[in-house]
Amino acid sequence: MQKARFITFEGGEGAGKSTQIALLADYLQKNGIDVVCTREPGGSAGAEEIRNLLVRGGNARWDRLTELLLFSAARRDHLVKTILPALNAGKTVLSDRFNDSTVAYQCFGYGFDETIYQQVNHLYRLIAGDFVPDLTFILDIDPLIGLKRSMKRQGNDEQRFENMDLSFHKNLRDGFLKLASENPQRYAVINADQETEKIHQDIVTTLRERLK
Numbered sequence: 001m002q003k004a005r006f007i008t009f010e011g012g013e014g015a016g017k018s019t020q021i022a023l024l025a026d027y028l029q030k031n032g033i034d035v036v037c038t039r040e041p042g043g044s045a046g047a048e049e050i051r052n053l054l055v056r057g058g059n060a061r062w063d064r065l066t067e068l069l070l071f072s073a074a075r076r077d078h079l080v081k082t083i084l085p086a087l088n089a090g091k092t093v094l095s096d097r098f099n100d101s102t103v104a105y106q107c108f109g110y111g112f113d114e115t116i117y118q119q120v121n122h123l124y125r126l127i128a129g130d131f132v133p134d135l136t137f138i139l140d141i142d143p144l145i146g147l148k149r150s151m152k153r154q155g156n157d158e159q160r161f162e163n164m165d166l167s168f169h170k171n172l173r174d175g176f177l178k179l180a181s182e183n184p185q186r187y188a189v190i191n192a193d194q195e196t197e198k199i200h201q202d203i204v205t206t207l208r209e210r211l212k
């Protein structure tokens with residue numbers, strides 16, 4: 001892997017993305033690659049402020065379009081302040097979530113809606129043009145297992161989406177898997193219901209195969 005890459009990690013709640021990002025960052029750094037780790041919503045000062053509006057409060061705090069606009073505004077700030085400058089400086093960027101989370105959560109989670117799907121695609125093009133991740137790992141796990149893990153872990157109040165009902169979480173998992181099946185070149189589905197080290201090995205093996 002030579003040139004700067006943009007690699008995203010996606011999945012439902014409790015899939016272990018942040019652990020895997022830290023392990024991969026360590027691996028890449030040991031191999032001489034400069035890495036920036038970031039996350040969505042957030043990843044820049046402004047986007048972290050918007051994050052607070054999105055991950056806290058009641059389930060029905062925002063209507064679907066307002067929620068989508070907030071995620072898009074946060075993403076735009078993250079892109080121009082953090083992701084693009086890092087890539088331009090030759091650094092590989094590992095992001096904990098990106099636009100595929102919007103497709104999975106905002107389009108599929110609430111029940112697929114063609115109008116929202118078109119709006120998501122339109123907004124993404126508006127804020128990012130034809131910029132897309134070089135590779136996206138989907139850490140796939142049964143939502144019952146993932147939710148149990150994430151509820152145990154979180155001592156904070158960022159649980160607006162965890163609190164959605166189980167069908168929401170099943171829908172978004174199906175959404176991620178649908179994205180992956182439609183574009184297997186960009187996505188790699190990783191079984192996240194395994195030991196941490198085995199998941200890391202699967203990620204490294206895939207990375208080496210895909211981004212030679």
Ligand code: TMP
Nearest residue numbers: 040041055071097098101102105161162
């Ligand atoms: P995190 O818990 O992985 O940090 O993500 C915060 C929450 O925001 C998580 O429940 C997923 C949700 N989310 C969306 O609904 N849409 C998005 O576009 C993103 C980036 C996150």
